[in-house]
Amino acid sequence: MSAERSDTYRRVYAVVRRIPRGRVATYGQVARLAGFPRHARLVGYALHSLNEERAADRNVPWQRVVNAKGEISPRTWPGGDEVQRAALEEEGIEFDGRGRIRLAVYQWRRGAHG
DNA sequence: AAGTTGACGGATG
DNA sequence: TCATCCGCCAACT
Numbered sequence: 001m002s003a004e005r006s007d008t009y010r011r012v013y014a015v016v017r018r019i020p021r022g023r024v025a026t027y028g029q030v031a032r033l034a035g036f037p038r039h040a041r042l043v044g045y046a047l048h049s050l051n052e053e054r055a056a057d058r059n060v061p062w063q064r065v066v067n068a069k070g071e072i073s074p075r076t077w078p079g080g081d082e083v084q085r086a087a088l089e090e091e092g093i094e095f096d097g098r099g100r101i102r103l104a105v106y107q108w109r110r111g112a113h114g
Numbered sequence: 115a116a117g118t119t120g121a122c123g124g125a126t127g
Numbered sequence: 128t129c130a131t132c133c134g135c136c137a138a139c140t
Contacts (some may be wrong), residue, residue, distance in 0.1 A: 007123080008136080008137075009137080026122085026123085027121070027122050028122070028123055028124090031122090031123095033125080036136085038123080038124090038134085038135085039122090039135070039136065040121095040122040040123050040124095041120080041121090041122045041134090041135070041136070042122070042136050042137075043121075043122080043123090043133080044121035044122055045119095045120060045121080045136070045137060045138080046136095046137085047121050047123095048119090048121055049120095049137085049138075050121095057115080062121080065121075067122060067123080067125095068122075068123055068124085072121085073121045073127075074121080075120090075121050076120080076121090077121095080121085084121090085115060091120090
């Protein structure tokens with residue numbers, strides 16, 4: 001119960017909630033859209049904090065955030081990587097032989113509507 | 115109150 | 128394409 005104390009983190013979550021099913025965004029991209037350009041790490045910290053609480057309860061699709069290489073970032077939560085990959089595959093996202101997502105295909109790009 | 119920790123990204127060679 | 132270096136915010140102890 002401590003993550004959303006920060007208004008900064010709340011802004012991050014708000015952006016993540018806008019990522020559509022079947023698409024992904026990078027940490028840097030989320031940071032930029034949340035109004036914190038060049039603070040990709042901040043997004044990572046915010047999502048890490050989320051994980052300690054229940055992300056699903058907040059409707060924050062944290063699994064749709066990957067690093068700039070299109071890979072799932074390693075984390076401390078045991079098995080978290082696999083959970084994220086499975087969740088993304090369930091949304092129809094494919095991984096290549098090196099475990100990377102082709103951002104050119106799956107990266108979320110805001111349309112003219114929003 | 116100062117130090118530690120933690121889901122990153124761009125530049126460089 | 129890969130390895131290294133460095134920048135930098137918030138929560139916790």
